[in-house]
Amino acid sequence: MIKNATIITVNSKNEVISDGGIIIEGNEIIDIGTMEQMKKYFTDEVVDAEGMVVMPGLINSHTHLAMTLFRGVADDVPGINWLPIIWSIEKNISADFCHVGSLLGCLEMIKTGTTCFADQYWHMEKTAEAVQESGMRANLSQGILELNDPNKGEKDLVESVTFAKKWNNSLDGRIVCKLGPHSIYTCSPTLLQNTREAADSINVGLHIHVAEAPNESKMAKKSHGGTSIDHLNSLGILKGDVLAAHCVFVNDRDREIMKRTNTSVAHCPSSMMKYGNEIAPIPELIDKNVVVGIGTDGCGSNNNLDMIEEMRTAAFLHKMNKKDATVLPAHQIIRMATILGAQGLGLEKSIGSLEIGKKADIIIINFKKPHLTPFHNCPSHIVYSAFGSDVDTVIIDGTLVMKNRQVLTLDEMKILETAQQAFEKLLEMGGYTSNSEKNPKPSFKTNLIVKSFQTYLKISQKLKGG
Numbered sequence: 001m002i003k004n005a006t007i008i009t010v011n012s013k014n015e016v017i018s019d020g021g022i023i024i025e026g027n028e029i030i031d032i033g034t035m036e037q038m039k040k041y042f043t044d045e046v047v048d049a050e051g052m053v054v055m056p057g058l059i060n061s062h063t064h065l066a067m068t069l070f071r072g073v074a075d076d077v078p079g080i081n082w083l084p085i086i087w088s089i090e091k092n093i094s095a096d097f098c099h100v101g102s103l104l105g106c107l108e109m110i111k112t113g114t115t116c117f118a119d120q121y122w123h124m125e126k127t128a129e130a131v132q133e134s135g136m137r138a139n140l141s142q143g144i145l146e147l148n149d150p151n152k153g154e155k156d157l158v159e160s161v162t163f164a165k166k167w168n169n170s171l172d173g174r175i176v177c178k179l180g181p182h183s184i185y186t187c188s189p190t191l192l193q194n195t196r197e198a199a200d201s202i203n204v205g206l207h208i209h210v211a212e213a214p215n216e217s218k219m220a221k222k223s224h225g226g227t228s229i230d231h232l233n234s235l236g237i238l239k240g241d242v243l244a245a246h247c248v249f250v251n252d253r254d255r256e257i258m259k260r261t262n263t264s265v266a267h268c269p270s271s272m273m274k275y276g277n278e279i280a281p282i283p284e285l286i287d288k289n290v291v292v293g294i295g296t297d298g299c300g301s302n303n304n305l306d307m308i309e310e311m312r313t314a315a316f317l318h319k320m321n322k323k324d325a326t327v328l329p330a331h332q333i334i335r336m337a338t339i340l341g342a343q344g345l346g347l348e349k350s351i352g353s354l355e356i357g358k359k360a361d362i363i364i365i366n367f368k369k370p371h372l373t374p375f376h377n378c379p380s381h382i383v384y385s386a387f388g389s390d391v392d393t394v395i396i397d398g399t400l401v402m403k404n405r406q407v408l409t410l411d412e413m414k415i416l417e418t419a420q421q422a423f424e425k426l427l428e429m430g431g432y433t434s435n436s437e438k439n440p441k442p443s444f445k446t447n448l449i450v451k452s453f454q455t456y457l458k459i460s461q462k463l464k465g466g
Contacts, residue, residue: 057115059341062295112388141180205241
């Protein structure tokens with residue numbers, strides 16, 4: 001039992017229950033209501049949430065989890081230079097690196113209230129193992145990247161299908177899968193169609209970057225005669241199970257196509273803002289009844305996985321852009337980060353709201369804080385005042401994963417130490433550190449800022465050299 005809580009249900013009526021309780025049996029919610037209604041139950045374990053707010057676990061609709069190891073290595077550069085910098089380091093990333101980075105990502109997400117995430121990256125087996133170890137829930141897609149090499153593209157497709165066949169609906173349903181074609185500019189039309197056919201054959205969807213950058217839009221127009229959405233639609237890719245990340249450059253016709261094809265969007269405002277991109281037309285997409293969730297993107301471009309921060313960023317960005325304080329109110333932002341995110345992942349029947357019969361994916365936020373006082377208008381406080389560090393307790397699939405800020409499934413200090421070592425090794429493999437006497441390798445403990453700046457300069461010099 002969770003007792004004495006203020007409960008934000010995110011049900012169809014957006015009900016908020018004062019002095020409420022939730023009864024969990026196994027991995028499901030079997031009752032929810034006022035404490036008066038909960039008196040009939042006798043439970044083995046009780047979590048007292050007095051002065052706290054209970055809500056569905058947050059759903060990160062788009063990220064690249066292992067890229068926690070890229071945090072801070074390509075900052076303050078033009079957006080067009082970001083991908084080459086990342087790829088220059090990413091070429092050395094191995095399965096072991098991805099496992100370390102994924103564990104770090106799971107740890108960060110648990111501590112900031114995310115219970116489920118959608119991931120598209122490489123060595124996805126290792127991310128799946130991290131999900132298993134951490135107790136999280138995930139929608140995972142092994143990346144598919146062609147880059148003008150059809151043999152590589154087909155090899156990646158086979159690996160993505162093999163991964164999905166093995167892990168889809170595994171861990172008692174905590175992992176589901178999609179196939180992960182990277183984008184229209186890294187995958188040929190033939191590969192995209194082959195991926196669609198493969199996904200249909202094993203009954204999974206697709207997770208793809210769409211209309212993310214100006215260069216993509218120019219390429220789509222030049223090579224395919226229309227927009228990114230036009231291109232995907234003409235190829236028969238959009239079939240109602242596509243999770244499209246970003247969707248910055250989509251016009252009104254695109255939005256009609258997305259509505260008609262039930263294409264879902266993962267909105268990642270921080271990463272687009274950081275690289276000086278344009279603003280995705282999220283209010284317009286919502287007006288067309290397109291399902292929009294919220295994602296953080298990877299730590300190479302955000303630089304954190306804090307969904308509470310991402311909710312606030314999304315709300316502020318669109319209010320400012322529209323010069324209208326009523327755009328994306330708090331309750332709507334919360335729905336985007338919970339039930340609408342679940343819908344985009346095809347999981348709305350089991351998670352995303354607190355209702356009888358749904359999985360017990362629940363977070364408890366401690367409101368006994370100066371910045372959350374006075375206790376008033378809980379949805380507003382969560383979006384506009386709270387921090388990820390205010391999350392006190394996390395329950396995933398009916399299991400206590402964090403209690404009183406202590407993660408129970410992972411060794412936090414070991415993960416932090418291992419991740420730091422992996423990060424330094426990965427940079428060294430890319431040639432971005434030096435052991436010479438003239439330019440010794442800086443100490444992490446005393447010179448992290450210098451190290452980051454030196455890394456940035458060396459990468460920039462390499463890019464300028466071709």
